[in-house]
Amino acid sequence: MDLSDTPQEVEFRARLREWLGKALPSLPTKPSPDDWPGRRAYDLGWQRTLYDAGYGDVHWGADPAVRMIFLEETEKAGAPYVGANFVGLLHAGPTIAAEGTGEQRARWLPPVLRGEEVWCQGFSEPDAGSDLAALRTRARRDGDDYVVSGSKIWTSHAEVADWCELLVRTDPDAPKHRGITWLAMPMDAPGITVRPLRTLAGTDEFAEVFLDEVRVPVANRVGEENDGWRVTMVTLSFERGTAFVGEVVACRRVLGELALAARENGRWDDPVLRRRLGRLNAEFRALWRLTQWNVSEASEGVPGVGGSVFKLRYSHARQELYEAAAEVLGEGGAALDLEQPWVLDRLSSLSYTIAAGTSQIQHSIVAERVLGLPKGR
Amino acid sequence: MRFQLTDDQRALRAGVRELLTARFGRERLRAAMDAAETPELDRGLWRELGTAGFFSLRLPEAAGGVGLGLPEAVLAFEEAGRVLLPGPLIATHLAAGVVPGAATGETVVTVVDGGGVVEWLGAADVVRGDAAGAVPMRSADPLTPLHRVAGPDSGDRTDVLLTSLLSAAEQLGTAARVCELAAQHARTREQFGRPIGAFQAVQQLCAGILVRVELARAAVYAAAVTADPADIAAARLLADEAAVRGARDCLQVHGGMGFTWESDVHLHLKRAWVRARRPGSVTECEEVLAETLLSEAR
Numbered sequence A: 001m002d003l004s005d006t007p008q009e010v011e012f013r014a015r016l017r018e019w020l021g022k023a024l025p026s027l028p029t030k031p032s033p034d035d036w037p038g039r040r041a042y043d044l045g046w047q048r049t050l051y052d053a054g055y056g057d058v059h060w061g062a063d064p065a066v067r068m069i070f071l072e073e074t075e076k077a078g079a080p081y082v083g084a085n086f087v088g089l090l091h092a093g094p095t096i097a098a099e100g101t102g103e104q105r106a107r108w109l110p111p112v113l114r115g116e117e118v119w120c121q122g123f124s125e126p127d128a129g130s131d132l133a134a135l136r137t138r139a140r141r142d143g144d145d146y147v148v149s150g151s152k153i154w155t156s157h158a159e160v161a162d163w164c165e166l167l168v169r170t171d172p173d174a175p176k177h178r179g180i181t182w183l184a185m186p187m188d189a190p191g192i193t194v195r196p197l198r199t200l201a202g203t204d205e206f207a208e209v210f211l212d213e214v215r216v217p218v219a220n221r222v223g224e225e226n227d228g229w230r231v232t233m234v235t236l237s238f239e240r241g242t243a244f245v246g247e248v249v250a251c252r253r254v255l256g257e258l259a260l261a262a263r264e265n266g267r268w269d270d271p272v273l274r275r276r277l278g279r280l281n282a283e284f285r286a287l288w289r290l291t292q293w294n295v296s297e298a299s300e301g302v303p304g305v306g307g308s309v310f311k312l313r314y315s316h317a318r319q320e321l322y323e324a325a326a327e328v329l330g331e332g333g334a335a336l337d338l339e340q341p342w343v344l345d346r347l348s349s350l351s352y353t354i355a356a357g358t359s360q361i362q363h364s365i366v367a368e369r370v371l372g373l374p375k376g377r
Numbered sequence B: 001m002r003f004q005l006t007d008d009q010r011a012l013r014a015g016v017r018e019l020l021t022a023r024f025g026r027e028r029l030r031a032a033m034d035a036a037e038t039p040e041l042d043r044g045l046w047r048e049l050g051t052a053g054f055f056s057l058r059l060p061e062a063a064g065g066v067g068l069g070l071p072e073a074v075l076a077f078e079e080a081g082r083v084l085l086p087g088p089l090i091a092t093h094l095a096a097g098v099v100p101g102a103a104t105g106e107t108v109v110t111v112v113d114g115g116g117v118v119e120w121l122g123a124a125d126v127v128r129g130d131a132a133g134a135v136p137m138r139s140a141d142p143l144t145p146l147h148r149v150a151g152p153d154s155g156d157r158t159d160v161l162l163t164s165l166l167s168a169a170e171q172l173g174t175a176a177r178v179c180e181l182a183a184q185h186a187r188t189r190e191q192f193g194r195p196i197g198a199f200q201a202v203q204q205l206c207a208g209i210l211v212r213v214e215l216a217r218a219a220v221y222a223a224a225v226t227a228d229p230a231d232i233a234a235a236r237l238l239a240d241e242a243a244v245r246g247a248r249d250c251l252q253v254h255g256g257m258g259f260t261w262e263s264d265v266h267l268h269l270k271r272a273w274v275r276a277r278r279p280g281s282v283t284e285c286e287e288v289l290a291e292t293l294l295s296e297a298r
Helices: A008-025 A036-054 A063-075 A083-099 A102-113 A227-237 A243-267 A271-299 A307-330 A343-351 A360-370 B007-023 B025-036 B044-054 B070-082 B089-097 B157-188 B201-226 B229-259 B267-278 B282-297
Strands: A119-121 A138-142 A145-156 A161-169 A180-186 A193-199 A206-215 B109-111 B117-119 B126-128 B135-137 B146-148
Touching: A008 A063, A008 B201, A036 A083, A063 A193, A063 A243, A083 A102, A083 A119, A083 A161, A083 A180, A083 A227, A138 A161, A138 B146, A145 A161, A145 A180, A145 A193, A161 A227, A180 A206, A180 A227, A243 A307, A243 B282, A271 A307, A271 B044, A271 B229, A271 B282, A307 A343, A307 A360, A307 B201, A360 B201, B007 B044, B007 B070, B070 B089, B070 B157, B070 B201, B089 B109, B089 B126, B089 B157, B157 B201, B157 B229, B157 B267, B201 B229, B229 B267, B229 B282
Parallel strands: A119 A161, B109 B126
Antiparallel strands: A119 A145, A138 A145, A145 A206, A161 A180, A193 A206, B117 B146, B135 B146
C-alpha cells in the first residue's frame, strides 16, 4: 500500500505542471455551450496543443497511473477536458487501436491524436438503451458497401463530427449479440440527418441521427462481420478506472467552494448542513481513494469491476453534492436561478445515474459478475 | 503509486486468516456465545494472538515487536472483524509497549475512552482511564460484555484516532463477510423455482452491500497509509456504514432465517453496532470533515 508517486511519476507530474503553467494562459476563450463550431475548434485546438507538447496520446498510450496524474493535474490547473474528442480519444480510437487493421489505424488514429477529426457514437437507439444488443439499425451488403438504415439516439457532438462509430445489425436471424457489426461511418455521407435534442438543462447536448440508405464502405468495418458486440465490449471496458478522475477532483473543489460560500452567507452555522457537507467530504475523499485503488489494479493488468462499483457510488454522490449546493444557496430563490453557480450542474447531474449504463443495470452487473449471482431479468 | 497490497502484506493477511480460521472458526464462535450468560475471555487464544504478534505488530523489533506499520495492523484487524474475534483487541494492541505484558498477550487491557461504555471490564487485568462507578449492563452483543461508565476519555488524541482507524478496519472485515454471506445465500436459496439471487430486487441489495464494502476498503487502507485525521474520519464513517447497513441488508436477504438466533448474521450486526458506538462518533467525524473543507479550501 503506497500512495506516493514513483520517481518517474514525480518527474512526469513536475514536467506536466510546469508545462501547464506556460500553456494555459494562452488558451483561447471558452465558447458558449450552444456554439457547436466554436466548441469543435476549441476542443480540437486543445488536443493539438497537447499533441505538440507530447501529451496527445496520454489517454491511451500511457500507464494508467500516468494517465491519472495527467487528469488530476490538468483538472487542478483548470485545463480543458477532452470535450468533443471524447469518443475519438476514449472510445473509437482505442477500439481501432486494438481491433483495426494496420491501414485503418494509419487512416483514423493520427487525426484523432492531432486534433483534426471529431468522432461521435452511434450505439443507443430509441428501442435499445440498457438493452443495447437489441439494436435494430440494419446494414445490408451491396457490393463493396453496406447500406445502412435506422436511427440512433443520445449522440453527443453529432453536429460537428467527422466520423461515427456505428453499431449495426448485419444478421437479423442470429441471436441478438451475434449479428452486430462495428462500422466507421463518415458523417458527410448522403442519407444522414442530425436532429439536435434539447436536454432538461436547456442545452443541445446530444442529437438523434437518422440513417436512410447510407452507404458505408465495407473497408470501414472494424473487426469481422457479426463480431461487433465483442469489438464493442473492448471499447466499453477501455476507460474503466480513469474515466472520472478529473470529475472527482472537480467535485472536491466544488465541495470546498460550497463550504466557503456557506460560511459567507451564514448557512455554515446550521449543524445539519455543516455535517451534510462533512459527510460529502468523506464520500468524495473515499471516491478519490477508490479511483487510486482501481488505477493501481489496472496498472497491474487486473481486469477488475471497479468501474461499475465506482460509477454506482459516484453518480449518486454527484447528485447529492448539487442537492447540498441548493441548500447552501439558501433562502430567496437562489437555487432556482439558472445564473447562480451550481444550479445548472444540479440539472446536468441528473444524467449521471442514467448515462453509460443506468444504476439499475450496474447493480445487476456487479451482482452477476462480482458476486456470482445467477443471471436475472 | 502502488496502492495494492504488497506480497508481504498479502502473506500477512493470509497468515492471520489461517490462524483465526483454525483457532476461532464458526464452531468456536457459537460455542463461545452459548457457553455462559457473560462471555469469558479465552486466555489461551489471547496468548496465542500475542505469540503471533497481533498485539506487538507495530512495536519496533528492538522492543520485541514485529516492526510493522498501520497498514499491516489494519489488515490484521480486518481479519479479526471478519470472524468476530472477541475481546478488547484494540485497547490491548494500543497498550503494547506501554502496559507490561500487553504485547505478549499475558495482560488483557481495556480502556475507558469516553464513549459512555467500556468493553470487557470484568476480564481486563489493566484498565486505562477511570472506570470508577462502572455499572454492568445487558449487552446487545452476546460476545461483548459492556459496562456503563461516566468517565471522560483519556485525552490522548492519538489513541482515539488509532482506535477509530482499527475499529473501521474491524467494521470492514464484518462488511466484507456479510457481503459473502448474503451472496452465498442468494445463490443457493430457491423460491419460485430459481435462486433468489436471480431476482433484481435481491441483486440490488447484494450489489449495494459490495459497493459500500469497496468504498470503505479504499478509505480505510488509505487512512492507514496517511494516518491523516480527516482520512481516518472518512474511513470511520464509511466503514461503520458498510458494516451496519451491510449486516442489515444481509439479514434481509436471509429472510426468516436471518431473524433466528441460529443464524450468524445478527452477531455481525450486533458487533457492528457496538463498534459504531465507540468514540469518534458520526457527529464528530462529520464535523472534522466539515472543518477540513474550510481549512483546505482557504
